[in-house]
Each structure stands twice: as C-alpha cells, then as structure tokens.
Amino acid sequence: MLRLQDVTLMRGVRVLYSHATLLATPGERIGLVGNNGCGKSSLIAAILGEAPIESGDIVAPEASHIGHVAQDIDAVDAVAIDWVLEGHAPLMAARAELASASDDMALAHAHATLAELNEGAIVAQAKIILNGLGFSEPDTTKRVKDFSGGWRNRLALARALMCPAELLLLDEPTNHLDMDSVIWLEAWLKRQQATTIIISHDREFLDRCVTTIWSIEDETIRRYSGNYTAFEAMRIERLRQQDAAAKAYERESAHLQSFIDRFRYKATKARQAQSRIKMLERLQSVEPVRATREWRFEFLKPERLPEHLVDAEGVQLGYDEKVVLRGVKFSIRAGERIGVLGVNGAGKSTLIKGICEMLQAQAGSFHRGQGLMIGYFAQHQLDQLRQDETPLMHLRRKAPEEREQVLRDFLGKFKFSGDMATSPVGPFSGGEKARLALALLAWDKPNLLVLDEPTNHLDMQTREALTMALSAFDGSVLLVSHDRHLLGATTERLWLVHDGMVGEFDGDLDDYAKIVLETRKATLAEKPKTAEAAPSINKKEARQQAAQERQRIAALKKPLQKELTKVEKAMDPMSTELKALDEKLADENFYNGEPEEVAATLKRRGELAAELEELEMRWLEISEELAAIE
Secondary structure, three states, X not given: OEEEEEEEEEEOOEEEEEEEEEEEOOOOEEEEEOOOOOOHHHHXXXXXXXXXXXXXXXXXXXXXXXXXOOOOOOOOOOEHHHHHHOOOHHHHHHHHHHHHOOOHHHHHHHXXXXXXXXXXXXXXXXXXXXXXXXOOOHHHHOEHHHOOHHHHHHHHHHHHHHOOOOEEEEEOOOOOOOHHHHHHHHHHHHHOOOEEEEEOOOHHHHHHHOOEEEEEEOXXXXXXXXXXXXXHHHHHHHHHHHHHHHHHHHHHHHHHHHHHHHHOOOHHHHXXXXXXXXXXXXXXXXXXXXXXXXXXOOOOOOOOOOOEEXXXXXXXXXXXXXXXXXXXXXXXXXXXXXXXXXXXXXXXXXXXXXXXXXXXXXXXXXXXXXXXXXXXXXXXXXXXXXXXXXXXXXXXXXXXXXXXHHHHHHHHOOOOOHHHHHOOOOOOOHHHHHHHHHHHHHHOOOOEEEEEOOOOOXXXXXXXXXXXXXXHOOOEEEEEOOOHHHHHHHOOEEEEXXXXXXXXXXXXXXXXXXXXXXXXXXXXXXXXXXXXXXXXXXHHHHHHHHHHHHHHHHHHHHHHHHHHHHHXXXXXXXXXXXXXHHHHHHOHHHHHOOHHHHHHHHHHHHHHHHHHHHHHHHHHHHHHHHHHHO
C-alpha cells in the first residue's frame, strides 16, 4: 500500500504541489499525469526516499519490495539474464547464502530456500520477460555492455519487472520500445499483482493499463477514477464548470466593485460598502482556475502536390553484404497516410532511409515524382542540432533573406518565443529539441512527411498538437511510431515490415495487437525438439525420472495453485456483494429513495462487476496453465 498524507514538495523556491493526500490500494494501477516540469518524476523520487519533501508523510513498502527502473545503466560486464535476475532480491539472497554456506546445515537450508522460491520458475520468468521486451534467446547470454543505450533501457525495465514487488514505479516505460513490446508490456501489467504507478505520455498505453489517474494540477494532486480518456472527460467537465463559475465571478465581482467605488466614502453607505469589500475578498479567495488554451501548430500547405510521390519496384535494401529487405514494391500517392508496423530490427528505419535517399538500393529502383519534397524526422536529427546556436539562428540558416520578425512569429507558433528563441539549444530538454526539429521541418513546406518515432521525447500536450497537425496536413504522411493513438488518428493504411519483406497489413491496430500476443504465446509454448531418439533406460532409472518429473510438475503447479486460491478467496465476497446489489437494484421502490444513494449503488455495481470479471479471467488463465502443466 502507498499513502501520501498532506505532502508538500518543492523544487527550489517553486511549489510543485502542496497538501496532497492520496491512497493507492493494493493492486491498483495508477497513471501519473501532468505537464512537463510539474513534478511527476520528483514524486517517484520522493516515494523512493531519494528526494526530500517539505512537509507531510509518505508511507510506502520497504525498498526491497519496490520495483523501479534505474535511470542510468552502467556498461557492466555481467551477462544480460544474470543482470536482470539481480532484480529478484530474494533469489539473490538465497544464492548468496548458498555460496557462503560453510557446513552441511547451512548448505541444506540454502538449497531448501532455493527450492521454496522455485529458482527454475524464476529463471523461466526472466526469459519470458526478456522475450516480451524483444530479446532473442542468444541475446540473453550477451554482456550488458555490448547492448546500445536503448536496449540497455529495456534490460533495466526487465530487471524492474523481475522484482517481487508490492509497489511498481515506471517512469516512461514505453520509451525505446517498439509497438510489439508495448503490447506485451500492457498484457503483463494487467496480470501482475503489485500496486503500480506509471508515468507516460502515451495515452493509448494509459487507457489500456490504468484504472486510476493522479493528475498534478493547480499545485496539488487530484485523483480521478478510470483510465486516461475518462479522466480527460471528467477534467474537461470540471474546467467547463469552473469557466462558468469564473464568468459568474466576474459579473458578481464587477457588481460589488461598482457598489464599493460609489459608496465607500459616503457615511450613510459606509457600513454596506465595508460589507461588500469583505464579500469581494472572499470571492477572490475562491476564484476558479480557468482552463488554459490548448497549444496547436500546423504544417504549412505544400507549394506543390504531385499525384505520384514515390514508387518502388523490386527494391532490395541493406548494408554492405547484408540484405535487410528484398522484393519491396509499393506506391505512395498524394494525400495518402500510411503507418509502418514491425518489431525493432525488422527493417522499418532501413525502408525509411531508402525512401528518403539516405540509402541506395542494392537492387531494383525507386521512382520519385517531379516536385517531390520530403520532410524527414528521426531521432538522430536531435543530435545534429547545433548546441551552441539558438532556434532563431537555426531557422535563419534556412531563410537568410527573411525578416527576423517573420522568423520569430513562425518560431512562436512552436512555443519558441521571447528569450526561448534566442537561447542556446544545448540546455534544451529532449522534448524542446524535438519541437524545434519539427519547426525546421515544417518551414520547408514538404508534400511528404516521413516521421520515424517522432513522439519519443514529446509530452502529452505536444503529442496531441502533432496529432492535430498531421490530421490537418494537406500532403502525404509515412509514419513509424509505437504511439497507437497517433497512428490510429492520422493514418488510413498500414504496412507491415516482417521477415525481410514489406506488405500491406489487412487489419487495424487491434488486429495487430492480437497477432502479436498470439505469436508470443505460441513461441513460448514451443518445446525444443531433439533430433535423435532418447537412449533406452532401465526400470530403476525410469522410476527415478518419473519421481523427478512429479517433483518438477508439483514445483510448477505450487505458485499457480497458491494464486488460484488467492483469486477464489477474493471472488467469494465480491460475488456475495454483487448479488446483494442486484437484489437492491431489482426493487422498484429503491429508486424512490435518495438519488445520491441510487447513483452510488449503480456506480459500485459497475466497478464491482468489472473487478469480478477481471478476477474471473485470471481464474480461467490460471486453470488453463495448470491444465497445460498436467
């Protein structure tokens, strides 16, 4: 369980939030949202005891029972799977006990502890997690230092998921993941039992994973029931009501102020004027907060819109002698919006580079239409920004003859106004640099936007602005992204890059998610096949092997049976309560009572039914797993 009691947290002299009181119940999955810089990561650090709070109290599980992703991963020499297993503290303690055992009793105790933990099942779980996050079997035996930064981040996530945690803290877990891994992570998070807090700017991921939102707003933290879409609707309604209240305040305030100005110095009206002054002061103390205007930008209308943009015929792409894609054939026409799917390493970026003339075809040919103007965005472009130059200097290089005010006005549309326009790029955040790269791209008025994971550093507000800009864009779009909300809102066709080929995907993103999960499940279910027949064994060996097999099956079944009992115990009182609620709601006279009670009963019935359905699904999953073991 996690409890925040009257917590105030500051950064320097700025209050991030004050008097925040919240409770996270066991198993609750919480999305922590708010604008960049509002204090989301600071709250995670405070829960971990790594950042001080000004006042209040945070009650959290012991550090060994909290799983979180390390921000900085050293290039250690450890083997990947061993490093990931270090996230399971009880297993590491048991192994350490075995290694230091100095007598038979200590040795026996260590072996008993490992047997109780079921070491084999823990190692198997580590392999499942690594596979889900995109690591192949050979990858598990590579050294951590041999992986790139993005893949080390995946290892850090795997290590956090290995923790037998009561509380799981995930700060942007989908960064550096492909869509297949994001889909797997969603399914994994729904099955695990820990209370979970997720910071993410991926609204689709939050919608599918969380049941509660904690929103940092107006220097406090508010709790909303439901997923991100439900939170957004409730918050908009609250702001709408605040806006109406603000207008009422303005009318009442103007009326009071008018009375005060007219009569405060007249003896006959002085007392009434003083009363109005006090009323105005009280009114000002509860003045509603107005909704901030949503930020929007646009991609400028292309100067030319040729019908034929890019055609590929029998194209083969690769590097030196290595072939990545073969037999590539497609056409991109004016106004088409295409999303590109496929796991990391399938060749999506290779395809993009070929289209953008950054990689020559090894065979076949590309045909590009006359007047084609490609606007290309990729993560490496952020590193190519000149760190000592300002946004204004970057744009000036593109338009040396343009008036400065025109350049400033354009940059202002991308939130680079005032001092921001003339500040060096070096200290900018990743999101600010990505926004500048988008601004520079938009200035060129491309008729084909080719975007390779444009949302990795963007906050929720900027992602939504990008979604709106792409939806209104007159040209064509080719988009690689693990953000399904962005893909679903801005693309009409899907390509799948798989097994060295590029083809049309006949389905939507939900269909793709089902295929990903079914493929992963089938892969894990496959058993290695031996090429040679097993040697014959005598009856004694057969009995020994049978006994070992029974022990192995019992060890595999034990944690599942334990969880099944736990699920059944949780279901019983919920079923009883649900039956009682249904009986109450079936009584027509009940609806003649207090409306608040009726509404609360209906709400509780809906929540309870959803919780019970989730438990029933888990009961079926466990039962199927037990049957498969048998």
